[in-house]
Amino acid sequence: xxxxxxxxxxxxxxxxxxxxxxxxxxxxxxxxVSSSTSSLQLNGGAMELLGSVDxxxxxxxxxxxxSLPPEHPYQKVGVxxxxxxAVEAKQLLADTGIYTxxxxxxxxxxxxxxxxxxxxxxxxxxxxxxxxxxxxxxxxVTLLNLQGFxxxxxxxxxxxxxxxxxxxxxxxxxxxxxxxPRRNASEMxxxxxxxxxxxxxxxxxxxxxxxxxxxNNEVVLLPAIAGLEDDYPVxxxxxxxxxxxxxxATMPPSVPGTRMAMMLRHYFKMLxxxxxxxxxACRAEVAENHITGIYTAKTPDKAQIAKHYVLATGSLMxxxxxxxxxxxxxxxxxxxxxxxxxxEQWSHYGLLGDQPFMHFGVRTDATLHGxxxxxxxxxxxxxxxxxxxxxPLTMSDSTGVDLLTxxxxxxxxxxx
Amino acid sequence: xxxxxxxxxxxxxxxxxxxxxxxxxxxxxLRVLLLEQGDYNHGASGRNHGLMHSGARYAVxxxxxxxxxxxxxxxxxxxxxxxxxxxxxxxVTLSEDDLSYQQTFVKACHASGIKTEVLSPSLxxxxxxxxxxxxxxxxxxxxxxxxxxxxxxANIVDARLHGAVTLTHHTVTDLLVNNGRVEGxxxxxxxxxxxxxxxxxxxxxxxxxxxxxxVRHAGxxxxxxxxxxxxxxxxxxxxxxxxxxxxxxSNADILVPDGxxxxxxxTSDHIALDTIDALRVTDAEVRLLISEGERMVPSLSSxxxxxxxxxVRPLIASDNDPEGRSISRGIVCLDHASRDGMEGLITxxxxxxxxxxxxxxxxxxxxxxxxxxxxxxxxxTTPLPGSxxxxxxxxxxxxxxxNTAANRHGSRSRQIPAEDxxxxxxxxxxxxxxxxxxxxxxxxxxxxxxxxxxxxxxxxMGMCQGKNCSCRIANLMARLTGDTAQAQQDxxxxxxxxxxxxxxxxxxxxxxxTQLTVAIYQGLCGLDKAIAGRKEGQP
Ligand SMILES: Cc1cc2nc3c(=O)[nH]c(=O)nc-3n(C[C@H](O)[C@H](O)[C@H](O)COP(=O)(O)OP(=O)(O)OC[C@H]3O[C@@H](n4cnc5c(N)ncnc54)[C@H](O)[C@@H]3O)c2cc1C
Ligand SMILES: Cc1cc2nc3c(=O)[nH]c(=O)nc-3n(C[C@H](O)[C@H](O)[C@H](O)COP(=O)(O)OP(=O)(O)OC[C@H]3O[C@@H](n4cnc5c(N)ncnc54)[C@H](O)[C@@H]3O)c2cc1C
Numbered sequence: 001x002x003x004x005x006x007x008x009x010x011x012x013x014x015x016x017x018x019x020x021x022x023x024x025x026x027x028x029x030x031x032x033v034s035s036s037t038s039s040l041q042l043n044g045g046a047m048e049l050l051g052s053v054d055x056x057x058x059x060x061x062x063x064x065x066x067s068l069p070p071e072h073p074y075q076k077v078g079v080x081x082x083x084x085x086a087v088e089a090k091q092l093l094a095d096t097g098i099y100t101x102x103x104x105x106x107x108x109x110x111x112x113x114x115x116x117x118x119x120x121x122x123x124x125x126x127x128x129x130x131x132x133x134x135x136x137x138x139x140x141v142t143l144l145n146l147q148g149f150x151x152x153x154x155x156x157x158x159x160x161x162x163x164x165x166x167x168x169x170x171x172x173x174x175x176x177x178x179x180x181p182r183r184n185a186s187e188m189x190x191x192x193x194x195x196x197x198x199x200x201x202x203x204x205x206x207x208x209x210x211x212x213x214x215x216n217n218e219v220v221l222l223p224a225i226a227g228l229e230d231d232y233p234v235x236x237x238x239x240x241x242x243x244x245x246x247x248x249a250t251m252p253p254s255v256p257g258t259r260m261a262m263m264l265r266h267y268f269k270m271l272x273x274x275x276x277x278x279x280x281a282c283r284a285e286v287a288e289n290h291i292t293g294i295y296t297a298k299t300p301d302k303a304q305i306a307k308h309y310v311l312a313t314g315s316l317m318x319x320x321x322x323x324x325x326x327x328x329x330x331x332x333x334x335x336x337x338x339x340x341x342x343x344e345q346w347s348h349y350g351l352l353g354d355q356p357f358m359h360f361g362v363r364t365d366a367t368l369h370g371x372x373x374x375x376x377x378x379x380x381x382x383x384x385x386x387x388x389x390x391x392p393l394t395m396s397d398s399t400g401v402d403l404l405t406x407x408x409x410x411x412x413x414x415x416x
Numbered sequence: 417x418x419x420x421x422x423x424x425x426x427x428x429x430x431x432x433x434x435x436x437x438x439x440x441x442x443x444x445x446l447r448v449l450l451l452e453q454g455d456y457n458h459g460a461s462g463r464n465h466g467l468m469h470s471g472a473r474y475a476v477x478x479x480x481x482x483x484x485x486x487x488x489x490x491x492x493x494x495x496x497x498x499x500x501x502x503x504x505x506x507x508v509t510l511s512e513d514d515l516s517y518q519q520t521f522v523k524a525c526h527a528s529g530i531k532t533e534v535l536s537p538s539l540x541x542x543x544x545x546x547x548x549x550x551x552x553x554x555x556x557x558x559x560x561x562x563x564x565x566x567x568x569x570a571n572i573v574d575a576r577l578h579g580a581v582t583l584t585h586h587t588v589t590d591l592l593v594n595n596g597r598v599e600g601x602x603x604x605x606x607x608x609x610x611x612x613x614x615x616x617x618x619x620x621x622x623x624x625x626x627x628x629x630x631v632r633h634a635g636x637x638x639x640x641x642x643x644x645x646x647x648x649x650x651x652x653x654x655x656x657x658x659x660x661x662x663x664x665x666s667n668a669d670i671l672v673p674d675g676x677x678x679x680x681x682x683t684s685d686h687i688a689l690d691t692i693d694a695l696r697v698t699d700a701e702v703r704l705l706i707s708e709g710e711r712m713v714p715s716l717s718s719x720x721x722x723x724x725x726x727x728v729r730p731l732i733a734s735d736n737d738p739e740g741r742s743i744s745r746g747i748v749c750l751d752h753a754s755r756d757g758m759e760g761l762i763t764x765x766x767x768x769x770x771x772x773x774x775x776x777x778x779x780x781x782x783x784x785x786x787x788x789x790x791x792x793x794x795x796x797t798t799p800l801p802g803s804x805x806x807x808x809x810x811x812x813x814x815x816x817x818x819n820t821a822a823n824r825h826g827s828r829s830r831q832i833p834a835e836d837x838x839x840x841x842x843x844x845x846x847x848x849x850x851x852x853x854x855x856x857x858x859x860x861x862x863x864x865x866x867x868x869x870x871x872x873x874x875x876x877m878g879m880c881q882g883k884n885c886s887c888r889i890a891n892l893m894a895r896l897t898g899d900t901a902q903a904q905q906d907x908x909x910x911x912x913x914x915x916x917x918x919x920x921x922x923x924x925x926x927x928x929x930t931q932l933t934v935a936i937y938q939g940l941c942g943l944d945k946a947i948a949g950r951k952e953g954q955p
Contacts, residue, residue: 039935042932042935042936042939042940043940044940112940112941112942113887113940113941114904114941114942114943114946115946116941116942116945116946117942117945118942118945147838148837148838148841150841150843150888150891150892151887151888153887153888153890153891153894154891155891155894155895155900155903156890156891156894156900156903156904156946158900159894159900159901159904160946249940251887251888251936251940251941252936252940254940315931316927316928316931317928317929317931317932317935319928322924323922323923323924323927323928324923324924325923325924343699343922343923344699346922346923346927347919347922347927347930348919349912349915349916349919350912350915351911351912351914351915351930351933351934351937352908352911352934352937352938352943352944353938353944355934357922357927357930357931358931358934392939393934393935393938393939396939398939
């Protein structure tokens with residue numbers, strides 16, 4: 001621990017890890033502090049750049065980006081840089097071992113755990129996708145589920161896929177060693193199934209069960225329950241199954257999302273990065289708009305000192321932002337937050353839609369420096385979903401904002 | 417179903433009163449039809465405090481109500497033991513309360529025949545350690561905790577076992593008036609939009625606060641006094657006994673333990689009659705309940721809130737009382753023949769949850785005399801389904817530490833399918849609801865949609881407030897009913913319904929969890945898109 005840290009990243013979700021990898025690749029000493037699992041476990045195996053503007057789905061994201069309002073994070077990154085950063089992000093994922101289909105020029109459509117289509121920029125290899133919102137690339141699909149697995153709402157998937165003009169045959173498959181319906185549904189969660197499945201005999205039994213229950217199929221769709229640590233089980237299963245096999249996202253914890261998180265973490269460490277898992281940054285020393293040190297829960301007496309700091313702690317659900325009865329705060333640096341003061345204005349009735357709390361975030365200057373009491377902190381950048389200026393759910397731009405702001409900030413730091 | 421249907425009695429309203437009337441009529445051999453606009457317990461019966469009054473609360477200010485409570489309390493312990501947890505209650509005097517009121521209170525209880533026991537502060541704290549240690553005194557009374565949902569359902573189940581027809585999601589839109597008589601009703605099926613007439617010589621209006629609009633169809637006026645009450649549910653049971661403030665009944669002075677949770681209430685505000693279908697919990701009400709609750713039980717300040725909800729008391733206005741607190745909570749049974757010259761119509765309202773049986777008896781007696789039927793009432797001695805063996809008192813929560821199907825359905829839980837492992841699989845982990853219990857709720861308790869299911873089983877009512885289980889249960893519902901498009905729509909309705917009770921208290925962990933829920937259902941799943949597609953006219 002002699003060479004001082006170049007960058008300390010707080011938060012090990014998609015944006016923190018991406019920024020860490022980009023920096024570690026250039027040989028800089030980087031550490032990431034991360035308290036718990038990130039929101040990647042909600043990711044169904046797809047990245048989105050910009051999927052929707054004013055309630056209309058977007059086909060060409062780079063064209064639509066130009067019209068985004070000035071407070072949107074893409075405007076801070078620079079709309080003319082988004083294209084190159086996006087290409088760089090896809091390459092970074094591939095370097096990590098996360099192979100994706102899709103291009104920045106034109107969106108494709110991912111298939112959600114309910115079986116509806118949503119615009120996407122990149123999809124993990126093996127996931128079922130379509131090149132249009134209102135049709136599927138197949139005439140007849142065979143939809144499989146594992147008996148007792150309740151986190152794949154197969155009735156809805158079958159219904160919504162057939163709405164897309166495709167004939168759907170539903171089959172329950174039974175694999176003795178996997179399907180022991182338990183009293184406790186949490187034991188039959190997707191991530192647990194993937195762990196049990198592994199790469200050995202159980203995976204082969206699953207392939208056999210699939211082959212037995214289906215013959216002469218145009219395509220077989222299976223909930224994404226294979227490949228927790230890397231995508232070898234995915235590749236293997238696709239080789240063992242006689243028909244073309246694609247995967248569909250499940251309810252969380254999602255296997256493809258968890259896999260991405262694991263692979264990014266692994267790659268970051270391989271590049272020499274320090275990953276402090278299960279530790280929380282709980283206090284910061286700030287002097288005249290300059291951070292001089294961070295204290296974590298596990299080492300409360302010793303300051304972690306770095307040249308640059310990056311805040312990537314996510315939104316409310318990851319505790320990057322905290323809502324108390326009195327107000328919305330960013331707990332670590334007490335940065336300025338964009339959120340109404342009146343509690344009754346934080347949300348509205350009718351759960352789905354454009355909820356005010358989805359817009360909450362930290363204010364940043366034009367180069368994504370965090371702002372405290374109206375002034376920029378010169379060695380703190382803010383990236384990912386803690387940023388204010390957009391609703392990631394109505395715009396379908398969350399992973400894009402994570403990746404692009406992470407890379408933009410990594411470049412800033414490298415150039416300094 | 418035939419175009420014109422004839423019964424002896426039509427009951428309007430599927431709250432506890434309507435359910436009780438339907439049961440009483442059916443037990444006396446009458447052909448009865450019950451019509452409910454929403455699901456059972458859609459009104460006050462599903463939005464109250466769940467307190468089985470000993471009568472003590474009304475002893476000083478409303479002795480008539482107190483006496484009604486004393487009698488019915490004793491009866492319900494016999495006939496509805498599976499709905500009741502005999503917790504007893506304390507009336508506590510805090511440092512800011514006047515200790516001399518205790519004597520007035522104890523005297524009044526005696527006059528109404530309510531057993532009391534005056535406790536020293538230290539004994540009170542020993543019995544109920546959650547109490548504010550500065551308590552000046554406490555009086556023990558036989559209050560209890562009662563589950564209104566099981567109570568109404570048990571009445572419905574028994575009415576149906578005795579031949580009653582009960583239709584939920586059917587709104588009465590008109591009374592059929594002919595020559596100064598009400599001869600039946602017109603009702604619309606809210607699911608299909610079909611309207612139909614139903615005939616009977618006697619119609620009983622048990623529509624609670626909506627009752628005034630019912631009788632208006634026959635040109636009759638009754639003055640309702642809508643008093644809104646708001647309650648907060650804490651996610652943990654902090655108190656073991658019902659806690660009341662020992663003072664003149666006022667706002668935010670009762671904490672009721674209910675299974676695994678504690679319910680704090682209530683406020684009381686007169687509201688306009690045209691707002692009763694769009695109740696909103698306000699920030700001011702939430703703040704008041706929190707601060708008063710923490711006075712009585714300090715540990716509430718570190719207990720997570722689960723939900724907020726509001727109901728409207730169906731009281732009949734008699735004098736000009738702006739708060740509606742001194743209006744009698746006594747039973748009102750109106751024979752519109754003698755009151756308004758309109759034959760064939762009875763209104764039964766006022767009262768309380770726990771006096772429903774008495775109310776049903778009064779209304780049914782009157783109906784029988786109109787029909788010339790001479791069969792006596794047996795509901796005071798006939799146990800409700802689920803409580804047949806008398807001893808099946810709700811497992812004391814402290815002993816079981818969890819919600820179980822047996823607690824929800826009493827002895828009838830034996831009918832829940834559990835042969836194969838898939839029926840035994842839990843779909844709701846917080847409240848231990850199995851696939852079999854969902855099937856039972858659909859087949860035996862005729863749950864039609866997901867919100868109905870929630871009321872029958874408590875699924876989605878625990879800590880996760882439906883975040884984890886809604887989708888599973890919607891999918892199961894689609895499989896069991898075969899109507900996937902509807903189940904998908906219902907999933908959205910269910911999420912909105914759960915959110916309604918969270919929004920007023922959405923900060924801290926609740927707002928955090930809500931963001932997660934929205935991220936799952938809107939972001940990951942695209943539920944908004946799935947249901948929008950259908951609205952645009954796809955099949
Ligand atoms: C805040 C609050 C706290 C309370 N706490 C307690 C307590 O702790 N203990 C206690 O004993 N009592 C309590 N009460 C009182 C108790 O809840 C009510 O007295 C009781 O539930 C009334 O039952 P009901 O069936 O008469 O009315 P409701 O339950 O309101 O039933 C009326 C029904 O009629 C239906 N309806 C209306 N119009 C139509 C139509 N046109 N067609 C078809 N159906 C229609 C409604 O949907 C509704 O379901 C409380 C009440 C409130 C509001
Ligand atoms: C005594 C009591 C205890 C409660 N305990 C809980 C609890 O532990 N967790 C929780 O999430 N909510 C609980 N509730 C509140 C409930 O979920 C609704 O918020 C409340 O009944 C009012 O409904 P609403 O206006 O919010 O929504 P609405 O749109 O009216 O629909 C919600 C419906 O849920 C039903 N419901 C409420 N409580 C129960 C219950 N205990 N069993 C079966 N069905 C029920 C009601 O019929 C209600 O109409 C409780 C309510 C009461 C009266």
